[in-house]
Amino acid sequence: MADHYAQSRDDGGPMEIPAIRWDEPPEGPVLVLLDQTRLPAAEVELVCTDAPALVEAIRMLAVRGAPLLGIAGAYGVALAAVRGFDVDEAAQALAGARPTAVNLSVGVRRAQTAYQAALSRGGDQKQAAGAALAAARALHREDAEASARMAHHGLALLDELLPGGSHQVLTHCNSGALVSGGEGTAFAVALAAHRAGRLRRLWVDETRPLLQGARLTAYEAARKGMAYTLLTDNAAGSLFAAGEVDAVLIGADRIAADGSVANKVGSYPLAVLARYHHVPFIVVAPVTTVDPGTPDGASIEVEQRAGHEVTEITAPQVPVAGAEAGGGIPVAPLGTQAYNPAFDVTPPELVTAIVTEEGVVSPVTAEALAELCDRSRQVTI
Numbered sequence: 001m002a003d004h005y006a007q008s009r010d011d012g013g014p015m016e017i018p019a020i021r022w023d024e025p026p027e028g029p030v031l032v033l034l035d036q037t038r039l040p041a042a043e044v045e046l047v048c049t050d051a052p053a054l055v056e057a058i059r060m061l062a063v064r065g066a067p068l069l070g071i072a073g074a075y076g077v078a079l080a081a082v083r084g085f086d087v088d089e090a091a092q093a094l095a096g097a098r099p100t101a102v103n104l105s106v107g108v109r110r111a112q113t114a115y116q117a118a119l120s121r122g123g124d125q126k127q128a129a130g131a132a133l134a135a136a137r138a139l140h141r142e143d144a145e146a147s148a149r150m151a152h153h154g155l156a157l158l159d160e161l162l163p164g165g166s167h168q169v170l171t172h173c174n175s176g177a178l179v180s181g182g183e184g185t186a187f188a189v190a191l192a193a194h195r196a197g198r199l200r201r202l203w204v205d206e207t208r209p210l211l212q213g214a215r216l217t218a219y220e221a222a223r224k225g226m227a228y229t230l231l232t233d234n235a236a237g238s239l240f241a242a243g244e245v246d247a248v249l250i251g252a253d254r255i256a257a258d259g260s261v262a263n264k265v266g267s268y269p270l271a272v273l274a275r276y277h278h279v280p281f282i283v284v285a286p287v288t289t290v291d292p293g294t295p296d297g298a299s300i301e302v303e304q305r306a307g308h309e310v311t312e313i314t315a316p317q318v319p320v321a322g323a324e325a326g327g328g329i330p331v332a333p334l335g336t337q338a339y340n341p342a343f344d345v346t347p348p349e350l351v352t353a354i355v356t357e358e359g360v361v362s363p364v365t366a367e368a369l370a371e372l373c374d375r376s377r378q379v380t381i
């Protein structure tokens with residue numbers, strides 16, 4: 001079950017409303033999401049009291065973005081546990097809500113494993129539920145820490161690649177606080193450059209069809225006082241040709257063992273443009289987005305979404321929950337079939353560097369990624 005609660009701005013200023021928070025009102029624990037389908041027009045919280053409501057929120061992108069999906073998945077398992085629902089059933093539904101971002105299944109599995117381990121140690125249901133919640137909280141905290149470290153490593157890389165002055169950086173989709181326990185991934189690097197006085201402008205791809213750039217990155221950049229300019233996705237090429245892009249910064253949803261990067265559809269063309277115009281193409285993602293179990297780009301399942309997201313324009317530019325047709329304004333003849341992959345895959349040879357909280361991988365090779373993952377596991381242990 002899910003309810004919407006509008007946010008009131010008591011002092012008139014921008015509120016820092018977390019993308020996700022756990023709450024324990026008298027009527028029982030809930031997971032509270034800043035409903036991203038309503039941004040930027042309204043800051044509305046969506047309250048989930050069970051896993052099915054969270055699964056629907058994930059599917060309609062009320063909560064989205066790889067690292068945040070992992071955090072939400074972990075909290076979703078904890079929510080099922082504390083409310084006495086079947087945890088394994090909830091975990092399966094949550095992990096299957098969207099296929100491409102590996103973080104979702106990783107987060108679900110982390111909380112589910114903590115729950116099962118507590119039971120195997122002789123703990124009761126309440127203790128096991130507490131263990132699942134503790135695992136979710138730990139993942140939330142770790143992701144915030146990872147975001148800050150990625151921003152640090154990413155800014156150092158920009159300074160190395162683009163010494164001196166301030167620069168124009170292009171980003172695609174949304175990779176800020178709305179996808180993270182902290183300030184995000186690629187956007188966090190741009191924000192660090194802004195704070196250091198080294199961001200002349202952030203070019204923001206609108207990111208059709210769900211407009212994560214226009215609706216969410218512009219919303220985040222405005223709140224942070226960054227100099228940003230919105231553009232249609234098909235205008236990016238002319239910016240490169242005019243020499244107006246100094247670097248590309250994007251997030252990732254899954255990085256295969258060979259360094260192939262799945263990210264929002266439209267990322268691959270930017271990588272080709274960047275290569276042709278000798279511009280650094282930088283991917284920023286936590287190590288949890290690297291999936292050693294996926295050997296290469298061809299092995300990444302790319303989510304195919306409903307055609308009406310392409311053939312219709314809806315008021316908040318997102319699908320209506322549960323509706324077959326989006327109920328939006330048709331921009332194509334009724335009955336038009338649409339191709340709507342949510343992601344595309346960029347091969348490692350087009351990626352200048354992958355920035356993680358553990359450091360920078362460049363050039364991107366399977367060996368370097370494996371070493372990074374091993375180093376991360378040693379730190380985690």
Ligand SMILES: CSC[C@H]1O[C@H](OP(=O)(O)O)[C@H](O)[C@@H]1O
Nearest residue numbers: 064065066173175251252263264
């Ligand atoms: C850094 S994770 C953000 C990542 O997630 C977005 O996809 P979606 O909005 O469908 O969840 C996009 O791929 C971003 O790069």
